[in-house]
Amino acid sequence: MLTIDQMRELSPAEARLLIREGKLDQMGSVADGYMQVNMVCLPEKYADDFREFCRRNPVPCPLVSETAVGDPTVVLDVQKHKLLENGNVATDIPKYCVYHGGDLVSVEKNIVEQWKENYVGFLIGCSFSFEGALHKAGFPSRYRIKGTVVSMYKTNIKLCPSGVFKGYYVVSMRPIKADKIEEVRKITSKYGQCHGSPIAWGYEEALEIGIKDIAKPDYGDPIEILEDEIPVFWGCGVTPQYALVEANLPEEVYSHHPGFPLVLDIHENDFFGL
Known part of the structure; x- marks a missing residue:
């Protein structure tokens, strides 16, 4: 069991490896200073509506990036920054929610088999990303x-x-x-x-x-x-997940489990220009 300080000092790659091995399931203290994101995965035919939904609701649904269609190992670069190297959005989150018809049907450790060739993952900014800054300022x-x-x-x-x-x-x-x-x-x-x-x-x-x-x-x-x-x-980045449930889509759709985001390779200073 890692201490809080040890979790804070993990690199994003180290954190994702531990998650894949089932050895890390507390994300609030992981890899201080690095971006963390929530995730929604759905059929591409809903992608334009979802992008517009995020654009119209930037505070609770700040869209950071998305995966290539059908490939959870490819996350699109933002402002020429590499967000995820040697990672997999379908394996590198501690817990995934599986929904069908608006109902939560299961919680999984990965969704490799479920991620279909016509599905796309959306990465939503997470407040865990500023926890390190709050900690340094005396507000742990x-x-x-x-x-x-x-x-x-x-x-x-x-x-x-x-x-x-x-x-x-x-x-x-x-x-x-x-x-x-x-x-x-x-x-x-x-x-x-x-x-x-x-x-x-x-x-x-x-x-x-x-x-x-x-x-x-x-x-x-x-x-x-x-x-x-x-x-x-x-x-909160659980907002788009809640909207996904309310949409009551006929297809199976996926999200991170609330409180268990994905840690990216980009440091907050580089992403936000701090």
């Missing part, structure tokens, strides 16, 4: 320290629809001291394609966006909020 996320999964909630914030895709925001939550919100906002605002600044904070705003019980997240694990802290909410 409690879920990372405890080895749990970040709390995520469905909301009442409507998405802009595109084709068959519609639905509502999903948000992630981190407890932050009330007098530190502006500092945290400035740090995460630099990570626009990983959800950027928080969209809401505090208990009143939680109710306004439809979260009735913070102790009961829809995805991930509950986390303690101390007396001098308030809940802070970011857009």
Whole structure:
């Protein structure tokens, strides 16, 4: 079992190898400083609608890249940056969700056999990418320290629809001291394609966006909020997965399991020009 510090020091390639071997299943502390992404895989005939869906909803669905059609080992370069070398989107995520007709039918360790020649994978920016920056600035996320999964909630914030895709925001939550919100906002605002600044904070705003019980997240694990802290909410890459379920597609479709993204080879400094 790796310590949190050992996980933070892993290279992306080392992390992906451990995942393929079934030896790593906690992603919040892995490869600090490197981009992490969520994933949705669906038939190519829905690809244009999905790209437009992401374009219309850039905060919860920031599209980073996509795979070649039918080939999960090829991830398209972004701004001449290599995102994934010697990797496989169908094997290098700890857990995959398999959906059919809007229902979760199984959770798999890989989807190599399921990835058909007419399927394409979309990579969505993940807030885990800025966890290293928060840690360095003195704001280590409690879920990372405890080895749990970040709390995520469905909301009442409507998405802009595109084709068959519609639905509502999903948000992630981190407890932050009330007098530190502006500092945290400035740090995460630099990570626009990983959800950027928080969209809401505090208990009143939680109710306004439809979260009735913070102790009961829809995805991930509950986390303690101390007396001098308030809940802070970011857009979340589980949103397109939720929209995928709501689309109720007749074909089998796939996604990462909430809280278990893919780590890329590109450092945040290179991707965001920090």
